[in-house]
Amino acid sequence: MIGWPVADPVIPTVAHPVLAQAAKAASDAFRAARERHDHAQLAEKTAVGADGTASMRLDLLVESAIAEVAEAHRINLLSEEIGFVDRGSAVTLVADPVDGTANAAAGVPLSAFAGALVRDGTPVEALTCWLDTGRCWHAVAGAPAPYRTSGRGELDGAAVSLLRPHPRNREAWWRVTSRAARVRILSTSCLEAMLVAEGSTDAFADAGSDTHRIVDLAAAMVAVPAAGGAVLDVRGRALEIDPDLTRRWSGVVAATPRLAEEIAGAVLG
Incomplete structure (x- = not known):
């Protein structure tokens, strides 16, 4: 117990x-x-x-x-x-x-x-x-949150949380981790997104494994932009509230839109 x-x-x-x-x-x-x-x-x-x-x-x-x-x-x-x-x-x-x-x-x-x-x-x-x-x-949505992201705009030297690597995305995973100053694998996407929102870490991402469902990202889609950050899909696919939970994304949650785009670019190589 x-x-x-x-x-x-x-x-x-x-x-x-x-x-x-x-x-x-x-x-x-x-x-x-x-x-x-x-x-x-x-x-x-x-x-x-x-x-x-x-x-x-x-x-x-x-x-x-x-x-x-x-x-x-x-x-x-x-x-x-x-x-x-x-x-x-x-x-x-x-x-x-x-x-x-x-x-x-x-x-x-x-x-x-x-x-x-x-x-x-x-x-x-x-x-x-x-x-x-x-x-x-x-x-x-549309109102500032009582917490703020770190404001970081660069991947080099950032603190980044990631989903664990898979055989299909090991190279992409390494491209991100080799530039970050600190890497964590906490295995809880929703909580990791909130740690980005409050500035405890700079970013959280799925490095291209297409693991996230919309239920993993929906709360972050409200909370992170309200704190100054951004939420996007690595491949630029729209994050849609779709009842089909077999749909998958590779979410990036970052302190700034610039950092989110930089991580997506690193994943895609």
Whole structure:
């Protein structure tokens, strides 16, 4: 069993009730799952998610709690495991219930809930919660966030987080890491994006492996620009709120648009 306590989320009072309730539900379900299940049970793959990959028990338990919030508000839900639940609403909650599930199931305290409210296809508000600590980041599209990126514009000497290298992108991965001053692999895209937003690191990227789904990037698409940064796809593909979770991107989250473009250029060679 994982003995460390799960802190209550510190949710800003200005957060939309749907996001606030979803984050609280995710945190409560995350805490209950860790109290009732051991490492192996949390990590057990018990279903196949909407993106075609296996779902861990922890994913499903937390997602179920978030789904109840969306149902109570009669809005659509787009979530990692269940996929798209269409209630005919103009508003959709796009959620990654537990980003970094493998970390969480193993007891590594690096996982997050990330949610974005999308109105008529456009993300308008986001809330990300670091599940182990309760630390939260909130943002509204078009309004400045209460945190800022580092402002860095150059890859040379930057602190960069990356997804792990794959056989298909090792050269691209090396082109980025060979220029950075510091490289981290934390295995939690949504949390790493918020560390960029608040200036703790300069950038986070998938070096061309096309691993990201839109649920991995939706909250960052609101929060990072609000903090002065940029979110884009390495290959220039539009980041679209698409209910088809088999679609993939190679996201770049950076302190500035200039840095984002420079990382994309390094990946593409």
